[in-house]
Amino acid sequence: MRTRLLWAWFGILATLVGVGLAHLVAAITTPAASPVLAVGSGVIDLTPTPMKEWAIRTFGDADKVILVGSVMVGVLVLAGVAGLLARRRLAVGAGLLLGLVGIAAVAVVTRPGFGPLDVLPVLVAAVLGPAALVLLARTHAEAARSSAEDGTRRTLLLTMGVLASGAAVGGVGGRVVSSLRLRPESVELPAAADPAPAFPRGLDDQVPGITSFRTPNDDFYRVDTRLDVPIVNTDDWTLTIDGDVDREVTIDFDELLDMPMIERDITLTCVSNSVGGPYVGAARWLGVRLTDVLDLAGYGNTKADQILSTDVDGMTISTPLDLATDGRDAMVVVGMNGEQLPREHGFPVRLVIPGLYGFISATKWVTRLTLTTYDDQKAYWTERDWATDAPIKISSRIDTPKALSEQAAGEVVIGGVAWAQARDGIEKVQVRIDGGAWEDARLGPSAGEDYWRQWFFKWDASPGSHRIATRAVAGNGEAQVAVRAEPFPDGSSGLHELIVNVS
Structure with missing residues (x-):
């Protein structure tokens, strides 16, 4: 069992060497040509729309990190299999590693904007990954044949340490180089010939928990x-x-x-x-x-x-x-x-x-x-069958209080933002408690018809569990659609509703 695990580790370590140093080369040349990123991008392109929407809903901003991590886990599992195969036939194990690089090469070559220099990272992976596996296999074989066990074991451990260091240098170095290249270039922007009006002060300081009027x-x-x-x-x-x-x-x-x-x-x-x-x-x-x-x-x-x-x-x-x-x-x-x-x-x-x-x-x-x-x-x-004509739908969102939060009885301030671009802006936001009558909320200042508006509503909350809903009406008279629809193919619709507990 220990021997099988050791050979699986050989395959994983060899792959990490190839991927890590290929990532470093890609960071210096073309970041998108990094083998893992190229395969991840290919996965995104091939993923059905419902699954993409599920990933965005479920993982939010972490969806890309999870995707890259999943691709890397899959690669390392296959790399472990390659190591096990190499125990019996080295050429077969090395061939499987080359096959993994081949998948990455296809992803790189078929990506939009492909250039000749983009093949350099996969060439590095194709050479260094199998070479590292061969080196580990031969060092292990030499240790198995040698009578000087301590010396040969040290040689094997030293070889593994050097390769692990190389993989780490590639991975960390790639991140450092990418960070350095992503530093902002200083640009002096001209003044606007047609400037926007003075920006009004929002409700940020007046309604705790409300979305900032301007997003940093x-x-x-x-x-x-x-x-x-x-x-x-x-x-x-x-x-x-x-x-x-x-x-x-x-x-x-x-x-x-x-x-x-x-x-x-x-x-x-x-x-x-x-x-x-x-x-x-x-x-x-x-x-x-x-x-x-x-x-x-x-x-x-x-x-x-x-x-x-x-x-x-x-x-x-x-x-x-x-x-x-x-x-x-x-x-x-x-x-x-x-x-x-x-x-x-x-x-x-x-x-x-x-x-x-x-x-x-x-x-x-x-x-x-x-x-x-x-x-x-x-x-x-x-x-991918998304709509070609997709105007943004009128929407109102509750920022505070949060869903399922505990509130003290008495005055509770409900607040949020609403938007109705290209429809003369937001004219009215209304709030409904427990399915009752719609009541008008107070609007924050306007920064133009293409900009959202903050709003708030003071609610005299009684003990119990309550459902809060909100809806918006645009300046042109169009009301927010109450019928629920998923984002595909032309944007979501429906009323934002949540439950809070009052004690």
Whole structure:
């Protein structure tokens, strides 16, 4: 039994050496080409939509960490099997390790934005993993043949220690290099030619537990298919406008900054946000009007019905052209809350189009805008049967009190946020207790029709278990839909309800 465990450990250690040093090489060259990340991204692409939505609901922001961990566990189990096979036939065990690398190689080669340098990490894994297994097998065989047991055992232990150190150096070194490369590049942003109005003071200090009126950059939700953060520098970045336009145009970052800037307060919402969910945030954005950028290429005579936007690694998102150019403040963004974009949120340039869910409007790390038709080209989410026209649904969320919390009898302040982008904002929020009559809540200040509003309601709570519900009405008279719907294919709907206990 001990011998089998030792050989299984040989396979695992050899794999860790290959994966760890390949990860270090990828961190230096192309982070997305790391074998584990490439396989993880492939798993994301192949995962059915219901399972993706379940993972987001269940694990929240930890879904990517759990995915990578699951992939790594699966790899190490197979690596242990490779070690056991190598005990009988070394070539078979080494071949299984090469097969695992082959899967990673396919994932790397087929990823969008693949370049020749991206194969370097998998080549490192292909060479070092099997080589480490062969070294361990031969050192063990020498120890088994030798009469000087203490010396040969020390040699085997030393070999294992050196390989383990190499694996650790690769894994830790890769993280350090990635962290260093992710440090923000300092950019001096221009002042807005068309600034946003003075930002009003919200209810943050008046209603404990309510969501901040403005979401800090570090707290802003992040939902995308990336397991890494693209490292793009302003000197290398360009934006190309092509497709059914009068002329193809490419501009660099300085040329974009020279264009007239606008500043707008806009709330973004992810289509995966369930009723009462966390994937919504509000910020002040700085950028160029999308229509000004499209005008550079000329699109007055286009037959296109979509803008196919592409990020630095080939991820595509489609936006209905008529909605993007209907007068709303669609932006090519360079700044967020008075600072340059964080790398996690699209540095150096992303799209922000108010009133549309992010999967058709908020391309991060954008490098290309192609005017085309839905018949000719399909984006990532379109291929997976998500809606092509997905306006954000009116919603109201209860932030405080928390579900199943214990409250003292007497005055309880219920508070939260509501949003109704592209519908003249929020006109009214109402609260219902235990299925009774709807009562109007008090609204916080408005920062524009595309921005959420805080609200609160003072409730005289009596002892017992109570159900609280909320609903919102937009400025155009449209009310929040009460019928429950899951996020797929065009966003969730329904009323946010929760139970609290009063004593």
